[in-house]
Amino acid sequence: MEYDTPIAQTLIDQERLVGKPLDRVDGPLKVHGKATYAYEHHVGDRTAYGFIVTAGSGKGKAAFIETASAEAMPGVLLVWTWKNAPKQADPTMPNTVPQLHSMDVMHNGEAVALVVAESFEQARAAALAIAIQYETADGAYNFSALKGTGIVPPEGMFKPETQAGDFEAHFPTAPVQLDVTYTTPNQSHAMMEPQATLAVWEDDRLTVYTATQMANWTQNTIAATLQIAPENVRVVAHYIGGGFGSKLHVFGDAILAALAAQALRRPVKIELTRSQIFNHTTHRSPTIQRVRLGARKDGKLLAIAHENVVANLPGHHFFEPVALATTFLYGGAHRRTTHHMVELDLPESASMRAPGEAVGMLALECAMDELAEKLGTDPVELRIINEPAQNPEDDTPFSARKLAECLRHGAALFGWEKRNKKPGQRREGRLLIGHGMAAAARGNLLMPAKSEIMLTPEGRLVVKSSMTDIGTGTYTILTQIAAEMLGLNPEQIDIQLGDTDFPAGPGSGGSWGAASSGSSVYYACEALRQKLAALAGMGADARFEEGLIRSGNRSKSLADLVGASGLSATGEIKPGKTEKAYTQAGYGAHFCEVAVDADTGETRVRRMLGVFAAGRILNAKTARSQAIGGMVFGIGAALTEDLVVDTRYGYFVNHDLAEYHVPVHADVPDIDAVYLPELDDKANPLKAKGVGELGISGAGAAVANAVYNACGVRIRDYPLTLDKIMAGLDGG
């Protein structure tokens, strides 16, 4: 069903279970080590182990490969290179990721050989024995040197250029002007479970147990690459050890495990090593962002431009949509956003948690802080002054927007009025203490989703969808929705996810998972309620309570009604007219206190608060956790995360978790996140919006603004590492 008109009152509105802080239903499995991730499935004792060799050069050719010694090593079952790997779809065909198909190396980290052996140790040893000589080509690796060569990418999911009014005419006449350029580095998802796949063939049907956020996309990509029918590929992903965008795509582990399992007629499993992940898979593009803000003296914005340079491999059209939030966050009649893409021969740029907002707001929200200082206006007030009545680019109404409420509520909770407005004024021994804030915004999406439910003769409800739970809490919120709708207890619900043999769910990405899959379950439950009421001879007034259906003084047990074979129903949702008719987003406000060591330049976050409004919150506990997780991603982006390019040889140098610095326990204080009540009936029948990416949006800017307030050093080149802060402190 297409979601064309906002829904009225629903059964979800009673919030008997929905919204409550129910413990994760998959929690007991996870804390006891019983949740099974891709590499851990057991399909008999004949499983062979694969180990991929990835390209050690940048752009070039894997011209000479010597495999004889590897082939002769104990336990080795198969050695493949571009010379003898099975034929796959042409890489120019859509949705394909053929491996070992040519001697050409497009970028460091591509698969150049595969070894499969009886044991992991044998496969790894043989992989190390393969000798490869590369012919290197002149590659484009230096983003900042090539920033002027960017081209406008084609419009895909996002628009590379937007505008309203006439920015160029009105910016120069604005009484107060800001023109600043921020840069953000390459970033890596660094999820905890590496990409891994176990492949098993039965006759001509392939089953892959794989770490994926998108079971159906993965099914289609594997089928297209292997040139087989999608229905002959079953993808299973019951538990996924973190996503953040890292498992949206299909990589060498899945394709090569599938091909090797077919060739050897036995199960094969392959896991990428941690050090392979950074160059073999995807990452977030670096950005160069010029932000120009023109305002009246009272703070009202007249002109906004956000012009960006990003990067990707030649032939890849995905671009980091840096200016997404800029298009709707603040008012101002004259505006423009642009994106230019530089072609680099580095690993592929793709989505990472909140593509667009996560890095775009690092610049926009610091620029707003800079403008507030120029104007002598409180940064919170500056944002409230610039609240637009409707989308300032296309004039569509906002579906539900509580940015001002989040800002005010957060400022009060945090004690914002107690901060020092002038930078560098508060000192505790060696520590300079500062406070910063930033707005949060993340566009809301709805994706097509289907699910099937069945009430069993025992009175249990089974819910099936290929939707995934990457740690977001899908198992739990679907339990709450189904139990709410049918008057059952959470213990009576069995959620089965992550299997393409089930109806197609939306997958986990873009924060659309909960609302999209939850809506499909909502409609399935509505359908099942109607069937049950008809069976019971009851009308629309039937109530579902405690495993019974009731009407007037009559009641019947659901288990009795469904008989021996159970009773099923399906539910489906697709985006409809409300998608285009309204600008839909979640909003929030971040507040942060940091201490900067005046002697070492070391920054420690001391406390942080996020206040958000994102429609109905489906589970208060898991939604809070997601917000905190996003905010910590923001701390990493602000202070430490930087995937460094070797511009001579074309690869990411710090390709492990010791050198790519994600926040650890000691970096994270007692952060809190609060949601304001909101219902967004334009978004979907649940009236809920995405929360998984809202928490990161703007978070790092609040940290950076706090650093500036602490020590008076404004750094526009992320991350804000000690060397940059020290240079600023020395200069001042």
Place this chain on the structure above:
Amino acid sequence: MEQIIKVRFSANGQHPELDLDPRTTLLDALREHLRLTGVKKGCDHGQCGACTVLVNGQRINSCLSLAVMHEGDDIATIETEDSAIIAALQDAFIEHDGFQCGYCTPGQICSAAGMLDEIRRGVPSHVTKLLGEETIQITDAEVRERMSGNICRCAAYPNIVRAIMQAAGAVP
């Protein structure tokens, strides 16, 4: 010709004899040979802590240790049913939502069990104020410092600290 070495250790009270390639890490022996897949491989390089297990009560990164070095050792993984503190941590992690994807969780819990024992034995950390004190207080700061070898990219850190503090209080 490859060498196979026999090794026997206790894994959660079981005493299997394993015929292992000597290159097999303790992590892979547990995961691939004993199918104790609660022990997780996150980096295989001692950088993430997901593979943390208790060896004779002490926490180690099982990826950095070869299985053949553990002849006769007593190894406890997240699957153990014989540890009051691990059971308390498991309950507290659920109550405080100390995880999302769950992949680092077994390591966090085993590490926390070992960590609390280190504090009680008086092993100081970088944030311990007074060295040589009889007792070190279990504080948020001590927990954060000592747990920093266990990365959680979902960043359940504040919830993990709350869970550990609760479990530490519940199990003396």
